[in-house]
Amino acid sequence: MSIVRVHDKDFEPYLPAEQITKKIKEIAERMDTDYDGKKPLFVAILNGSFMFASDLFKSLTIEAEICFIKLASYKGTKSSGQVITAIGLDTDMHGRHVVILEDIVDTGKTLSEFLPQLEHQQPASLKIAALLHKPEATVYPISVDYLGFSVPNKFLLGYGLDYDGLGRNIPSIYKLVE
Numbered sequence: 452m453s454i455v456r457v458h459d460k461d462f463e464p465y466l467p468a469e470q471i472t473k474k475i476k477e478i479a480e481r482m483d484t485d486y487d488g489k490k491p492l493f494v495a496i497l498n499g500s501f502m503f504a505s506d507l508f509k510s511l512t513i514e515a516e517i518c519f520i521k522l523a524s525y526k527g528t529k530s531s532g533q534v535i536t537a538i539g540l541d542t543d544m545h546g547r548h549v550v551i552l553e554d555i556v557d558t559g560k561t562l563s564e565f566l567p568q569l570e571h572q573q574p575a576s577l578k579i580a581a582l583l584h585k586p587e588a589t590v591y592p593i594s595v596d597y598l599g600f601s602v603p604n605k606f607l608l609g610y611g612l613d614y615d616g617l618g619r620n621i622p623s624i625y626k627l628v629e
Contacts, residue, residue: 455608455625457618462608462625466600471582471610471624472506474599478580479510481597482550490514491548494540494569496561497521498619499554502611503582503599507552518542522561544572550597554611555583559591566593583607583624605629 455462482491490513495504497519508517520540549569556562562579569577580597587604608614609621618625 454628455618455621457608457614460614461628462614462618463628464623465602465607465626466610466624468610468622471599471622475503475506475582476510478597478599479507479512482507482580483511483513486513486515486548486550488513489548490516491550492542492544492574493517493550493552494542495519495552496554496565499611499613500552500582502619503554504552507580516542520565522565540568544569544574546573546575548576549574549578551577551579553579553581555585555602555607556581556593556595557585557588559589559593562593563591582610 453464493504493508493515495501495517498521504517504519508515518540551562551565551569553562556579566577578596579593581595582599583602584595584598584600585602585604603626606614606627607624608618608627609624611619612624613619
């Protein structure tokens with residue numbers, strides 16, 4: 452792994468793909484135990500979570516469903532402060548065990564605005580799985596039930612995370628060189 456340049460910024464290696472894969476398999480094993488016989492519904496938040504959602508879903512052995520919703524709060528390297536819903540959720544969640552899949556929990560604003568919409572549908576349970584969490588950046592209290600990695604409050608790229616649309620396809624995670 453070496454420095455990569457995306458748009459006008461340089462990013463240095465942070466989490467290698469092998470380490471990410473290992474952690475996702477560990478999370479899947481926990482979920483297989485926790486949701487055995489419950490047929491959970493996974494709600495992946497696009498765009499960033501698509502790689503995490505795909506790899507996690509492939510690692511599960513339980514019966515489960517997955518659907519997608521698009522929420523956005525980033526512009527460039529900073530949160531815009533506004534949550535935008537671009538693709539609605541059309542799956543009935545009443546009485547279902549629901550797991551939200553996020554690539555990264557940063558300030559927590561996106562989930563803090565989205566969770567009440569889900570709770571209104573009265574799921575049997577509602578949990579959050581995130582590959583990454585930035586505890587130092589969290590402003591809105593969000594409890595992550597299945598966590599891959601706690602990370603510093605740095606701008607990250609790769610494995611679904613982008614910088615103005617580019618870099619999502621990089622299999623490892625990089626951090627901004629400052």
